[in-house]
Amino acid sequence: MDERALLRYELKTEIFKALAHPMRICMLEKLKERPWCVCELAAEVGIDKSVASKHLSQLKSVGLISDEKRGTLVEYRLAAPCILDMAACAERTIMGNRRKRLGLEATESVL
Amino acid sequence: MDERALLRYELKTEIFKALAHPMRICMLEKLKERPWCVCELAAEVGIDKSVASKHLSQLKSVGLISDEKRGTLVEYRLAAPCILDMAACAERTIMGNRRKRLGLEATESVL
DNA sequence: TGCAATGTTTCCAAAATATGAAACAACGGA
DNA sequence: TCCGTTGTTTCATATTTTGGAAACATTGCA
Numbered sequence: 001m002d003e004r005a006l007l008r009y010e011l012k013t014e015i016f017k018a019l020a021h022p023m024r025i026c027m028l029e030k031l032k033e034r035p036w037c038v039c040e041l042a043a044e045v046g047i048d049k050s051v052a053s054k055h056l057s058q059l060k061s062v063g064l065i066s067d068e069k070r071g072t073l074v075e076y077r078l079a080a081p082c083i084l085d086m087a088a089c090a091e092r093t094i095m096g097n098r099r100k101r102l103g104l105e106a107t108e109s110v111l
Numbered sequence: 112m113d114e115r116a117l118l119r120y121e122l123k124t125e126i127f128k129a130l131a132h133p134m135r136i137c138m139l140e141k142l143k144e145r146p147w148c149v150c151e152l153a154a155e156v157g158i159d160k161s162v163a164s165k166h167l168s169q170l171k172s173v174g175l176i177s178d179e180k181r182g183t184l185v186e187y188r189l190a191a192p193c194i195l196d197m198a199a200c201a202e203r204t205i206m207g208n209r210r211k212r213l214g215l216e217a218t219e220s221v222l
Numbered sequence: 223t224g225c226a227a228t229g230t231t232t233c234c235a236a237a238a239t240a241t242g243a244a245a246c247a248a249c250g251g252a
Numbered sequence: 253t254c255c256g257t258t259g260t261t262t263c264a265t266a267t268t269t270t271g272g273a274a275a276c277a278t279t280g281c282a
Contacts, residue, residue, distance in 0.1 A: 001137065001156045009133035015201040016136075019127035021270085022120035026112065038229060045112045048272055053230055055270095063208030072228045072279045082200040089193040090126040097174030132240085149259060159242055164260055166240095183249045183258045 018062040023047065024055050028083065031065060035077040129173040134158065135166050139194065142176060146188040 001009075019025065026045055030036055036044075042052035056076050059065045066079040112120075129135065137156055141147055147155070153163035167187050170176045177190040 005137075006133060009137050011205070012136050012198075012202065013131060013133045015205045016127050016130035017269095020124060020131040022117060022124045023270095025123050025127075026116075026120050039227085049229070050231080050273080051271055057230085063204050069229095069279090072226095074229065080204045082204060086197045086200040087123075089191075089197040091123065092193060093174050093191045094122065094126045128239095134240095150257085160259070161243080161261080162241060168260085180249090180259095183256095185259060 015062045015064070018058050018064060021055065023051075024059055025087075027052075027055060028059065028064065028078065028087075031076060031078045032084070035075045037070075037073040037075050039073070041076070126173045126175070129169050129175060132166065134162075135170055138163075138166060139170065139175065139189065139198075142187060142189045143195070146186045148181075148184040148186050150184070152187070 019028075023045060027036075027041055030041060030044065038053050038056060039049050041056070042049040045052070056065065056067070060067060060076070064078070064080045064083055065076050067074050067076045069075075130139075134156060138147075138152055141152060141155060149164050149167060150160050152167070153160040156163070167176065167178070171178060171187070175189070175191045175194055176187050178185050178187045180186075
């Protein structure tokens with residue numbers, strides 16, 4: 001595979017990398033309901049605000065969320081509606097697979 | 112966030128982790144067209160067969176592909192149809208985002 | 223202006239992933 | 253059976269990602 005092709009695949013991979021962390025999936029789940037600021041989210045999930053800021057930055061860099069300054073705080077909100085369908089597909093796939101192997105039930109969606 | 116919630120998010124994250132590597136996206140793209148065996152794919156993309164085997168193993172472990180033994184070789188094929196819609200969503204999101212920032216054009220789908 | 227609150231960036235250590243060589247296993251044909 | 257082909261696993265190494273503390277920046281308010 002040549003350099004050019006690799007670069008193309010790396011670009012295509014970016015959004016999945018952004019989703020490949022439990023804390024970021026958790027944050028998207030929160031953001032699905034309403035906008036949150038960084039310190040709210042950090043407190044909600046129990047991590048340092050600097051870590052929360054970095055996770056949100058990654059989600060923003062691939063266009064899944066957007067931010068808006070409001071005084072001293074920054075409000076983040078879900079920006080890509082199709083992420084919901086995407087997560088639903090992921091959930092069906094992984095849980096269908098689990099069910100086949102372990103007999104578990106899928107009771108929740110990914111997001 | 113408690114232990115139980117973390118485990119739930121980790122499960123939800125698995126499929127995105129499997130997709131979070133350019134070589135695995137490339138392999139899925141090949142598998143979209145027809146089944147391939149390990150050494151074929153390894154040669155096609157220019158990596159060691161052990162590495163190819165491990166990447167395929169990861170895709171299989173989350174149910175995106177399935178395998179079938181045929182004599183000395185193992186044939187892998189795409190197993191989760193919705194992965195195509197999912198990738199299309201990813202492509203729209205990331206390329207829409209790129210276009211906004213850099214003025215690039217989206218000419219190909221992710222898979 | 224001085225201060226408190228909110229976010230981001232930088233730095234370093236720790237954890238998770240990826241790579242390639244080599245050993246190992248399974249299979250079919252000569 | 254012996255050998256060549258195909259795949260998987262193991263091991264050590266290298267790379268990437270993550271987490272948390274601290275420094276820094278920005279804003280609003282007293």
